[in-house]
Amino acid sequence: MRYGITTIAKGNMHIDLQRRMILTGVAALAAVAIAEIAPAQSRPILVFAAASLKTALDAVAVKWRGETGRQATISYAASSVLAKQVENGAPADLFISADREWMDYLQERTLIDPKTRIDMFGNALVLIAPAGSRLTVAIAPGFPLAALIGAGRLAMADPAGVPAGRYGKAALTTLGVWPAVANRIAAAENVRAALVLVARGEAPLGIVYKTDAAVEPAVKIIASFPPDSHPPIVYPLALTLSASPDAAIFAAYLRGTVARAMFEAQGFTVLDRAQ
Numbered sequence: 001m002r003y004g005i006t007t008i009a010k011g012n013m014h015i016d017l018q019r020r021m022i023l024t025g026v027a028a029l030a031a032v033a034i035a036e037i038a039p040a041q042s043r044p045i046l047v048f049a050a051a052s053l054k055t056a057l058d059a060v061a062v063k064w065r066g067e068t069g070r071q072a073t074i075s076y077a078a079s080s081v082l083a084k085q086v087e088n089g090a091p092a093d094l095f096i097s098a099d100r101e102w103m104d105y106l107q108e109r110t111l112i113d114p115k116t117r118i119d120m121f122g123n124a125l126v127l128i129a130p131a132g133s134r135l136t137v138a139i140a141p142g143f144p145l146a147a148l149i150g151a152g153r154l155a156m157a158d159p160a161g162v163p164a165g166r167y168g169k170a171a172l173t174t175l176g177v178w179p180a181v182a183n184r185i186a187a188a189e190n191v192r193a194a195l196v197l198v199a200r201g202e203a204p205l206g207i208v209y210k211t212d213a214a215v216e217p218a219v220k221i222i223a224s225f226p227p228d229s230h231p232p233i234v235y236p237l238a239l240t241l242s243a244s245p246d247a248a249i250f251a252a253y254l255r256g257t258v259a260r261a262m263f264e265a266q267g268f269t270v271l272d273r274a275q
Contacts, residue, residue: 044071045247046091048082050098050235051190052123052164052208055215056266057096060259068253070246078190080161086111086240093247096120096237098191099163103236112238116251121235122269124210125167125225130201131218139175139223146180148205153186155197155206163233164191168207171229195219209233211267234271 049057054076061072075082079097083105086092095112097103100119106112129135135148145154157165165187172178186203188194191212198206199218206219213221237254239247253259260270 043244043246044073045093045244045250047072047074047094047096047247047250048086048090048092049074049076049096050079050082050163051076051192052098052212053096053121053235054192056211056263056268059266060254060262063258063262064250064253068249070249072250076190076192078157078162080163081189091242092240093243094237094239094251096235097163098123098233098235099166099231100234100236101166102163103238106240107238110241112240113243114238116243116248117236117238118255119234119271120237120254121263122271123233123235123267124227125164125171125207125230125233126210126213126221127223127225128195128198128206128208128213128219129204129222130198131220133204133220133222135205135222137223139225139229141175143175143177145172145177145205146184149181149184150204152204153184154181155186155188155194155203156208157191157194158187158189159185160187162188162190164194164207164209167230167233170231171207171225174229214267235268 057074061074065071079099079102082092082095083097083102086095086106087109095103095106103112103117107114107117127137127139137143137148156168157163159165159169169178172181186194186197188197191208194206195208195212195216197203199216210221210224213219237251239251255272263270
């Protein structure tokens, strides 16, 4: 009898062990399934955005996260740099350029969804100086920009490819003063870097967007460029072909009332015209 009881006990222990192994296996499979699903649902979207959008777009992303619980990771740089990164396989979900040309560049290479492309924002171009500067000028054809620079340099985004630099070069060319300053440019990697050069007093003058000057107390606007001296400053937005569903939701949020008001408060003009 004692042998029988032992046998039964061992049999029960074996059954319990099998049950535990089965339950453990099920739990492990469930954990794997959850681990595979959760990242897809919670992965932060990756936004590539022109450097000049940083102040406004950071604030909008914080607002969006507070309202939805979703997160947007934003990488800022010159539009030219970002477009090249997308071309080279960077996993961006959403691209916001500071000009149409770099969005065209990606569209021509079939790297964005053209149905989602929208002209979102407009901006203005200004001439800035350090906050303590006493320089004054009226921008007009032939204005004495070279004399105002003196022995220094004119800070601006690289006119060879960065949108702010290209707008600036176009304006100076239209006004007839580009030849006098072409070899006296402090070419920065993006417009925010040009802003820093003036804010630190490393350049006596700079060309930036109006919205950039507005967020830097160490500089002041001494003149605005006539809108007809350069191509319209337009920021198009589009989803990439590999965009996650959350990217479309965030793009829609950028077009909403709350985000519009936040961009306008930073000095942007909201355009929102579908291509």
